[in-house]
Amino acid sequence: MATVTPREDFDAEALAADLRKAMKGFGTDEDTIIEILTSVDNAQRQELRAAFKTMYGRDLVKDLKSELGGKLEDAVRAMLRPPAELDAWELRQAMKGAGTDEETIAEILASRTNEEIAAIREAYKEKFDGDDLEEDIMSETGGHLRRIFVSLVQGNRDESEEVDEDKAQADVRLCLACCHVFASPVCEAYRGISDYDLSKAVKKEMSGDLEFAFLAVLECARNPPKFFAKRLHRAIKGAGTDDDALIRIIVSRSEKDLADIAEAYIDEYEKSLVAAVKDDCSGDYEKLLVALLK
Incomplete structure (x- = not known):
């Protein structure tokens, strides 16, 4: 269940005027900005952007x-980017610079629908001077991991309305197909076993980014809220915070299943996601994230 839904009394011009007032003059009214932007869905935010431009000639x-x-x-x-553009941006950032953030790539590609992946590919090409997402992924990754990513970025996964276990098995077959190219003995050992056993086998036989990518595909097919609950916990546990992951997940899932993710977080860690965010973040940044969660 979503935590952000369309605002029923939405008035783009009135809210644009309120945003302008919150930013005009001495000081900034962050509370008003947070209240407005978290009270509307992404489509309404795009209308707000257009109204603001029309009324004030400003971006x-x-x-x-x-x-x-x-x-x-x-x-x-992040909230003001259309969903496909946000994902395209995140994928670009994951491949930018000296290192590659394979976990972010796996998270996005494993959890988006075929339609969403097609939109991401189009947004990527539009925003980055005609660059091709698949080609960039191929240039930044290698081996088994590249095979998995290339398969996922095709956007051809089974999306039939069957029970989750059947979907999980379909994605298991996708993973096995990726590995079969290399005739890996461990992949042969997986054939004929349940996807739960496969998850255990992946954890035993694999490590690092390859393990994460396999498990992302399996867990997103079986239980997406649980997968994202684990991702959020990983982002906020320990001494530092992975704010990029925290923002990306909360913003991108707020109109899909963020309430379900919050429930899964309690089940998994016996602590509310709101409390975890409050413990790890502060100030207006904390206020905005908490507003998206409620």
């Missing part, structure tokens, strides 16, 4: 960027 994203800072700015900018 809402640029104005907010000049008024905000730090992780609050990062979260607001």
Whole structure:
């Protein structure tokens, strides 16, 4: 279940005026900005951006960027990107620079629908000067992992309305197909066993990014809320916080299943996701994330 839904009394011009007022003059009214942006869904945010441009001849994203800072700015900018554009941006960032963030790539590709992957590929090409997402993934990854990513980015997974276990088995076959190319003995050993046993075998026989990618495919087919609950816990546990993952997951799942993820988090860790965010974040950044969770 979503935590963010369309606002029934939505008035793009009135809210655009309120946003302008919150940023105009001395000081910035962050509370108003947070209240407005978390009270509307992404489609309405795009209408807000258009109304703001029409009324004031200014770019809402640029104005907010000049008024905000730090992780609050990062979260607001993520919220104002259309979903496919946000995913395309995250994938680009995961492949940018010296290293590659294979976990982010696996998370996004394993959890999006075929339709969403097609939209991501189109947004990626549009935003990054015609670059092809599949080609970039192939240039940044290798081996078994590249085979899995290339299979996922085709957007041809079985999406029939069957029970989750059947979907999981279909994705198991996808993983096995990726490995079969290399005639891996461990992949041969998986054939004919249940997907639960396969998960245990993956953890035993694999490690690092390859293990994560396999488990992401399996867990997203079987129980997406549990998968994302684990991802969020990993982002906020320990000394540091993976704010990029925290923002990406909360923003991207807020209109899908964030309430279910919050329930799964309690079941898994005996602590509410809101409490975990409050313990790990602070200030207006915390307020925005908590508002998206409620």
